[in-house]
Amino acid sequence: MKRYKATISYDGSGFAGYQVQPDSRTVQQELMKVLKTIHKGETVQVVASGRTDAKVHATGQVIHFDSPFNIPLSGWLKALNVLLPEDIRVHAIEEADPSFHARYHTSGKTYRYKWDRAPIISPFTRNYMVHVKQRPDVEQMKQAAEAILGTHDFSSFCAANTGVVDKVRTVRRLELEEHGEELHMVIEGSGFLYNMVRIIAGTLMEVGTGRRAASDLAGIVAAADRSKAGKTAAAHGLYLENVAYES
Amino acid sequence: MKRYKATISYDGSGFAGYQVQPDSRTVQQELMKVLKTIHKGETVQVVASGRTDAKVHATGQVIHFDSPFNIPLSGWLKALNVLLPEDIRVHAIEEADPSFHARYHTSGKTYRYKWDRAPIISPFTRNYMVHVKQRPDVEQMKQAAEAILGTHDFSSFCAANTGVVDKVRTVRRLELEEHGEELHMVIEGSGFLYNMVRIIAGTLMEVGTGRRAASDLAGIVAAADRSKAGKTAAAHGLYLENVAYES
Numbered sequence: 092m093k094r095y096k097a098t099i100s101y102d103g104s105g106f107a108g109y110q111v112q113p114d115s116r117t118v119q120q121e122l123m124k125v126l127k128t129i130h131k132g133e134t135v136q137v138v139a140s141g142r143t144d145a146k147v148h149a150t151g152q153v154i155h156f157d158s159p160f161n162i163p164l165s166g167w168l169k170a171l172n173v174l175l176p177e178d179i180r181v182h183a184i185e186e187a188d189p190s191f192h193a194r195y196h197t198s199g200k201t202y203r204y205k206w207d208r209a210p211i212i213s214p215f216t217r218n219y220m221v222h223v224k225q226r227p228d229v230e231q232m233k234q235a236a237e238a239i240l241g242t243h244d245f246s247s248f249c250a251a252n253t254g255v256v257d258k259v260r261t262v263r264r265l266e267l268e269e270h271g272e273e274l275h276m277v278i279e280g281s282g283f284l285y286n287m288v289r290i291i292a293g294t295l296m297e298v299g300t301g302r303r304a305a306s307d308l309a310g311i312v313a314a315a316d317r318s319k320a321g322k323t324a325a326a327h328g329l330y331l332e333n334v335a336y337e338s
Numbered sequence: 339m340k341r342y343k344a345t346i347s348y349d350g351s352g353f354a355g356y357q358v359q360p361d362s363r364t365v366q367q368e369l370m371k372v373l374k375t376i377h378k379g380e381t382v383q384v385v386a387s388g389r390t391d392a393k394v395h396a397t398g399q400v401i402h403f404d405s406p407f408n409i410p411l412s413g414w415l416k417a418l419n420v421l422l423p424e425d426i427r428v429h430a431i432e433e434a435d436p437s438f439h440a441r442y443h444t445s446g447k448t449y450r451y452k453w454d455r456a457p458i459i460s461p462f463t464r465n466y467m468v469h470v471k472q473r474p475d476v477e478q479m480k481q482a483a484e485a486i487l488g489t490h491d492f493s494s495f496c497a498a499n500t501g502v503v504d505k506v507r508t509v510r511r512l513e514l515e516e517h518g519e520e521l522h523m524v525i526e527g528s529g530f531l532y533n534m535v536r537i538i539a540g541t542l543m544e545v546g547t548g549r550r551a552a553s554d555l556a557g558i559v560a561a562a563d564r565s566k567a568g569k570t571a572a573a574h575g576l577y578l579e580n581v582a583y584e585s
Contacts, residue, residue: 102461148462178461211415214349215395215466217424
């Protein structure tokens, strides 16, 4: 039995999220369907670095699975991409140590959140970026981001009732990037609470559009109270970009 | 009665093409549905610069329509974009001379054809670019393009049985542009025959991948015979980018 680690991308538009659920099309279900075909009807478990919600995209999700088959890596890559639907692609596959675990061994994740500032949103980006009609003040958003950086109890930025007890996380990097009309928030951290990236994005955009002051952010973090932060930004602007592992 | 000229974009993925046809979702049908709503049930004809086929996109299609309503241009823009589905957007609208005609008065059109040369196509571009697995030789494609430029009988590059008698057209510009992994063919001309841009794209790519020689192109043009040219390239790589009018 060999363990394989694969890096995959998916367009979240057509999925009810990553994780298998009844009567819904999910990324995990499509992956398992293809592996079952390759393994002649045997179920093969697929473990990802973590779930992503409905409409959320991934450019660098990492999964692992086990197989008794002796297929060269180029053969795996080809077979998976031929059998998978076009909205999921496998970009790289490698043999991993049998102890490797895509979820338990992550040392960090990077997410990207994309806004489109064009006066009229393009029909080509409507599922891939979130339109902001009012021109945001990016400098204010950058100032606000300073208060998020570092190690904090992120209760203010976590969906209520998640069952997670320890809400202390470390945000190592939080940058606002401008690419023409696109505005991206790139966030890298040790790990993220449920909806944390989208609540941070939503709160920073409320600063950008003048509904909150950048100087309020430190207080919002300190409050450790979800009701103090901004709205959860829409799912379709979010991309899981990279998953890091202890090496 | 006022005549309006509007520049629109659409994601062709969800349409059976521009022109109204029974039991299919088309761009013209969606436009007319919205104008009918605005005009309280009265049918308003919409005339475009020309049709586009199923899956073909537009970033700069031009339409005209007449309305007795006295709505300011900013109001038209807002109303149309609120009522239209998200895969059609109106980018600009202006009042035109009552004699202006979106189809009859065109003086030229620009199309863009997009290929993705990435080893594995991204799930995000699968409906918007055509994947080429083999790395094409762009220099050979540029050489081949030279034979297309200018005024020719383009019968070799026109779908058979179109009923059009005069197949002489002028290609004013034909460029291959590289943008990272993307390869674009930009073509501008006085007018185009049915499938002409896609047959030119398909033929140039056959040169790029070594299935034809660049030096064959002059002979293919001179033959005035559809069977001599390459395959019609897939619809979803094609964009109507600009329509020019005599001013």
